[in-house]
Amino acid sequence: MIIYAVTAIAILVSIAMALGRAILGPTSYDRILAANAIGTKTVLMIGVVGFLTGRPDFLDLALVYSLVNFIGTIAVLKYFKFGTLRGGLTSTQGKD
Amino acid sequence: MLRTISLFLVLMAVWLLLSGYYTPLIISFGIASCLLSALIARRMEVVDNEGHPLHLGPRIVFYWAWLLKEIFKANIDVAKCVLFPKTYLRPNMFTAKVTQTSDLGKVIYANSITLTPGTVTVDLDNDTVMVHAMTENSAEGVKSGEMDRRVTAVMGEA
């Protein structure tokens, strides 16, 4: 049980460091990277907290969160690149 | 047809693992929804070589085991690099040849490079891949072409 708490604290410290990068980040890409890293660590956090509180059902949330995190990163990058979320990547690529 | 059946089996396995409720009514709902999804995917013609790479067979599993070992080694490299950047940090960028012919093979290769910490694929062209590496050591792993050979062997394109 102690190991779960230790891991949770380590994850929180790591998230705080990534948050620091998100605040400092000179470019917006640094901030996206920090957001992505925080998302991955949140997946870990959900899993560990599920075990810490004795409710492994939380893993369903971790599963969904890992996919949402990926889609979110791609969506933000696409918005940065094209200025819009409409249309497929291949159809808009030739225009600019 | 074989791919549709295997897609149905995979969907069913995932459904059984995620559901956790095994009463006849719920299971019949699961079977119905998986069957519907498989049939719709078949009608949309998204069940192809790329979406459901059945032809790779068990070779891909051996490749994953090898990749996992590489990830272990690369992680130690990057950790050293973060802790002692003065000694180890030598960022460099280079292009390497891609010998896979299919899109799926190229994607597997590029993603394997990225998945190994210390090397990130920056650009993927028709037959070259541009890689950013953190140290000489991690760059050597891609330059030696061993990963490329293994992916080509997995794809059966050797």
Next chain:
Amino acid sequence: MDLVLDIITWILMLTGCVLLIITGFGLLRLPDLYTRIHAGGMADTLATFLIFIGLALQSDDFLVTAKLLMVIVFVFFTSPTASYALAHASFVAGLKPMLDTTGSDQRDSADPDEGKD
């Protein structure tokens, strides 16, 4: 038997914790975006793997173990794609990577806007 499993879990998860802290440290410390992507990759791969394998050893329910393994598989499939998209987008946008100055064939890393951050 339980004790052995507990000890293995401790070792795996503590290693994962150390890797996570190193990742956070690297995100703050490394000099440019591309090297930070490498540091972020550590948390995505080995730290996730170690911590979730450690959790899987502690669970007595087969479904929970299967879900843990599924999370590992999802993260291993999606994280390189996200990293590639990020690196490619920033490269296309013209963000120059800082390259090593000691290499003879590498170009000089003295970009004019490098000292601004």
